[in-house]
Structures are given as structure tokens and as C-alpha cells.
Amino acid sequence: MKNRFEDRLGRLRAELSARDLDGFYICGEPNVAYFTGHKGNDCFLYVTQQDxxxxTDFRYRxxxxxxxxxxxxxxxSGKTVYDLLNSRPEKKIGVEKDRINYAQVLAFQEKCPAKEFVPVEDIVLALREVKDEFEIEATKKACAVAMKAFDHMCGFLRPGLTEKQAANELEYFMKQNGADDLSFDTIxxxxAKTSLPHGVPGDDVxxxxxxxxxxxxxxxxxxxSDETRTVAVGQPTQxxxxxxxxxxxxxLNACNNIKAGLTGKECDALARDIIVKAGYxxxxxxxxxxxxxLEIHESPRYAQTNNDPIKAGTIVSIEPGIYLPGKFGVRIEDLALVTETGIINFVTAPKELIIL
Ligand SMILES: [Mn+2]
Known part of the structure; x- marks a missing residue:
């Protein structure tokens, strides 16, 4: 029986055939991780129809x-990826144009002059869009750790703490409770800083x-995982x-109505129309x-510019917000699996305003 990585290689090979590519060089870390199950640092893949x-090097042997x-x-030293490619019969070799750096392309051209290197869009990222059972379960586990951390923070947050102190506590708690790593820098x-959608924790108290x-x-x-909650510490204004x-x-309107087949724009409108009507x-x-x-930002997008239908089996965040400069901001974000009939929400932390 094929394991999930062999299945994925099979799907990649179909894409290579469709593009008339003899081989494909993969250097994007998350793309390497997709075929290995391990962080892809300093590991690279070369995939052909047969091989x-x-x-990599000794450290990862x-x-x-x-x-x-x-x-x-x-x-x-003395045995390189160039030797490998030069020893192979393939002529037309795809490279990930969104991932590979310019120096590497120049080195390929110089050291493998008989080959043609073709910049291609991120076809592995496209393969990664619809998730398999393993990926769904892993995401669920990550969301469960994050929710536990939210509970913990509801008991921890208090006047007098700095943003950095609170952010450290949140990150430490997740790592103590099953997280392997952070998904991204904690916000x-x-x-008043809550009006910055991607504000950085500082010394503000x-x-x-x-x-x-x-x-x-x-x-x-x-x-x-990806989750946002806005809570009040003490009584907020009306x-x-x-x-x-x-x-x-x-x-809530977006959570209740998103399903496979709606376009990204239609999904976005489920939340946006309510905020627009309210004047914000x-x-x-x-x-x-x-x-x-494997990355925090992948396809699809629920955006006004996306007219493609959303596929079942994608995992997507649902995160409207209102940001009033100089005053305050609010964002509420869940992460959910899209199905033919609706969503399965992985984030069940409370959403009614919590006043600590
Ligand atoms: Mn997000």
C-alpha cells in the first residue's frame, strides 16, 4: 500500500506530465515537508516520473x-546537486519560481548548461490546498492546544501586565501543552493598539x-492553527x-453559511455586508x-477578488474585524474545515464578549 507521501508524489507527477516537464526541483521548505513529513530545512527534492x-547533507542523513x-x-564538497542533475537524462526541469532564489537559478544555469530550467507556479502549494485525513487531524490537534491556551489566558490576563509578558505566557503555555512550534509571531x-490588525506586542501595559x-x-x-479572540479586561464602553x-x-453569519461551491468573494460578503450595513x-x-x-497563509482566500469556488476539504480561517484608528479594534477568528454542506469549526472557544 502506498503511504500518503507516495500518493502525493503521484499527484505531483501528473502535474509534471501536464506541463511537459521532465523533472522538478523542489526547494520550498513547506513543499519539501509535504513529501517527507519533516521540516524541510536544508533538504531539497528532485522528482522525475521514475525517481x-x-x-541533503550529513546533518540530515x-x-x-x-x-x-x-x-x-x-x-x-565535490558532490553536489549539479552532479546529480548532470548525471540524469532529463532536459526540461521545473523550478518553483515563488520559492527558489535568484542565485540558485544562476548557479543551475552555469553548472548544468545542457538543461533547461523552467520557472513554474507553486504547483505543490496547489496540491496542498485540499487536505487529507492526517492533515485535518493535525490541524484539529493544533486548534485544541490553542483553545486550551485561550482558557488559560482568560485566567491570566490582568491590568498591569505588559503585552510582551502576556504574549510570552501564551506562547509558553502552548509549548508546554503539545505545540511543536508557533504558527506565526503572536499578536x-x-x-488603542488593538486597531492595528497585525500589531506587535510591546511594553504597553x-x-x-x-x-x-x-x-x-x-x-x-x-x-x-489560527485563532483570534478579543476580550475586555474590565468594563468596556458601550x-x-x-x-x-x-x-x-x-x-457568525459567515460560519453559518460558508460551504463548498460558494466563491471566495461570496464567502467574504457573508461577513462584509453586515459590517458595511452597520456603517463600518x-x-x-x-x-x-x-x-x-503547513504554512499559515495558503489557498484558498475568502477575498473580494477571488471568484473561484471554494473546494470541500480546504481548511480556512473566518476572521472579520473592525479597526478604529486611535481608538480600538475587534477581530474574531475561527478555523474550519469546508464541506459540501457547511463548515466543521475547529475552534469552539466562546465568542460572546468576555469581560475579565
Ligand atoms: Mn488568520
Missing amino acids: AYII EMAQQFTWLQYYEQY LITG IKKGDFVTMDYGCKVDGYC EMIDVYNIVLEAQ GEYFGHSLGHGTG
Whole structure:
């Protein structure tokens, strides 16, 4: 029986045939990880219709030799990827134009003059869009760790803490509770800074009556979680409560109606229309959501510019927000599996405004 990595190689080979490519060189770390199940650092793949090599060095030898579906090729001074390619019959070799660096392309052209290197779009990323059972389970596990961390933070947040102190606690808690890594730099911001959608935790101190926005995630088995909650520390103003409830209504409407077959634009509108009607359209300047997986931002996008139908089996964030410069901001984000009939929400942390 083929393992999931061999299945994925099979799907990649069909894409190579369709593009008339004899071989494909993969250097994007998450793309390498997709075919190995391990972080792809300093490992590269070369895939043809018959063969698939993992190219790395001594440091990764023992690990890479366990990938029985790949042939091991060790680089050292005097034996390089160029020797491997030059020893092969393939002529037309695809490279990931969004991942490979310019110096590497120049080196290929210089050292393998008989080959034609063809820049191709990120076909592995496209293969990664629809998730398999393993990927779904890993994402669920990561979301479970993140939700536990949210509970913990509801007991931890208090006036007087700095954003950095609170962010450290959140990250430490996730790592102590099963996270392998963070999905991305934690956003934990307070007070007027919550109007910055991607604000960076600093020395600002949480004060009574502030919103605290936490947008954070962790990785389990390589797969990212992504979750945002905005909570109040002490009694918020009526305006804060009103804005919060508009974002909540928009978020719930999207959760209740997104399903496979709607376009990215239609999904986005499920939340955006509510925010626009409430008069805050200009303060929701980003799109509703994005796919996640080995990377925090993948396909598809719930964006006004995406007229493609969303596929079943994709995992996508649902994250409307309203950001009032100089005042405050609110974002609520879940992560969900898209099905033919709706979504399966992996984030079940409470969404009604929590006042700590
Ligand atoms: Mn997100």
C-alpha cells in the first residue's frame, strides 16, 4: 500500500506530465515537508516520473534515510546537486519560481548548461490546498492546544501586565501543552493598539477597560492553527460593546453559511455586508479569511477578488474585524474545515464578549 507521501508524489507527477516537464526541483521548505513529513530545512527534492531524490547533507542523513519512498543523495564538497542533475537524462526541469532564489537559478544555469530550467507556479502549494485525513487531524490537534491556551489566558490576563509578558505566557503555555512550534509571531495587543490588525506586542501595559486582542496559533505535526479572540479586561464602553457585537454577527453569519461551491468573494460578503450595513465597511480593510496548512497563509482566500469556488476539504480561517484608528479594534477568528454542506469549526472557544 502506498503511504500518503507516495500518493502525493503521484499527484505531483501528473502535474509534471501536464506541463511537459521532465523533472522538478523542489526547494520550498513547506513543499519539501509535504513529501517527507519533516521540516524541510536544508533538504531539497528532485522528482522525475521514475525517481524521487532527497538531496541533503550529513546533518540530515539518518533522518532522510528513513524516507524509504525517496532516494537519498548526500551533498558534500565535490558532490553536489549539479552532479546529480548532470548525471540524469532529463532536459526540461521545473523550478518553483515563488520559492527558489535568484542565485540558485544562476548557479543551475552555469553548472548544468545542457538543461533547461523552467520557472513554474507553486504547483505543490496547489496540491496542498485540499487536505487529507492526517492533515485535518493535525490541524484539529493544533486548534485544541490553542483553545486550551485561550482558557488559560482568560485566567491570566490582568491590568498591569505588559503585552510582551502576556504574549510570552501564551506562547509558553502552548509549548508546554503539545505545540511543536508557533504558527506565526503572536499578536497580543491592548488598548488603542488593538486597531492595528497585525500589531506587535510591546511594553504597553494592559489597563482596566481595555480590549486585548490575541491572534495566535501553534503547530502540531507540522500543521498550523489560527485563532483570534478579543476580550475586555474590565468594563468596556458601550461603543466597544456595540462594535464587538457587529463583528460577532458578521463572523457568525459567515460560519453559518460558508460551504463548498460558494466563491471566495461570496464567502467574504457573508461577513462584509453586515459590517458595511452597520456603517463600518471602511474599517474592515482585509479579507475574510485564508487557507492554512503547513504554512499559515495558503489557498484558498475568502477575498473580494477571488471568484473561484471554494473546494470541500480546504481548511480556512473566518476572521472579520473592525479597526478604529486611535481608538480600538475587534477581530474574531475561527478555523474550519469546508464541506459540501457547511463548515466543521475547529475552534469552539466562546465568542460572546468576555469581560475579565
Ligand atoms: Mn488568520
